[in-house]
Amino acid sequence: MIVQTINLTKRYGKLVALNNLELNLEEGECFGYIGPNGAGKTTTIKILATLLQPTWGEARICGHVVGYESRKIRPLIGYVPDFFGAYEDMVVQEYLEFFASAYNITGKQRTRVVGDVLELTDLEYKKEALVDSLSRGMQQRLSLARVLLHDPKVLLLDEPASGLDPRARIEIRELLKELRHMGKTIVIS
Template structure:
């Protein structure tokens, strides 16, 4: 049985489509990282899985249970941590956890011990009597993680757990989530940055404008990005000197797939009636299609300078990776 199964999920807010025919399967014990920019639909997806947001269409199953028909049973097995740091409304850290333990029907006699254990797990036991609102953002995030665990859920939905954390708090939260993974929990965690959640995920899915653009195991994702690590860039080179020599040097580079002089400099050069030695001091520009990495780019620049070309500027015009993704149903 899948931990989470999503079939053709669509969510619309008026005319805006937040999730567009999304299908996804998460196996038990997997740690899925949902990556995407703001507005990609990550939070919407997590809120739907947490049973607090109604989808427009599609089928969702958690542990084989339909979300629309069994919300209470699903709440028993899902722990949801929203991205906002809500605060405890005058509660101390221990009271906060005890309160939510009561909300999850944890027997009254077990609540105090459970709260203490969870506070120790997230290394906040020494702050148990401090008001929640007085804790630092990192501590609040850890407390929220502890709160998510009060009913020992099998599936954890963590929305942007690293947002607003300093580097040290990130490392601590990473370690904590990894510890939860080792306990066999299925984790879905969202972030806008791959590097942020890479250390805690076994699988990655990319969401963009409500669509799943790419997903797979972490190694597959790494391989995918390695393939696209040096996408074609357009580099503009402005220089003084012999344009033919510069063009020859550039074309010798195995990473240059095309090179072209740029108007109006090329036209001005062609139209010039001046002697060749005087045109050397005219500013020229060429655009090259370059497939290499930054080291190769640096090497090309060095070659041009060694050839006597006076490079005025060497600028990357297009540095956006152009990765074509195909929406697909994926199993992670």
């Protein structure tokens, strides 16, 4: 099991946001996580991304336990939150180089990796554009490009198609198909 949760439970005070969730995903699986607002999707994804601790139960990525072995988990995952992050005053290429450096990818390797993810996400022609000037669909593709830099095994995508027009949604779907063919395990709400 590449992603596994056992009795995963999260409380915020008295509110039970997640109740004994059992998830088992095999490598290469694409798991669509559906539920109404407030169902606990973001909470689950944040726990898997090592950003929240469960109240009870356990979550594992590649066998490593969230909260105990988070440093082993982080290189294995790519997390796209349900909002677009800061750094709007950078151009696309700088933005990706900055995040690559955060994963200790430097020099020629960084140039190559940034070029590869720009090509994969069809953003090469925008590499000199300010992040702030991109359309919502392009920003979403850039968010995906950012989490692919370190070639993670597992992608955790929190509503990546929300707020996108139909054309941009189709583009995201095509991109996800490509990532699946690359063998990524995908959790998508």
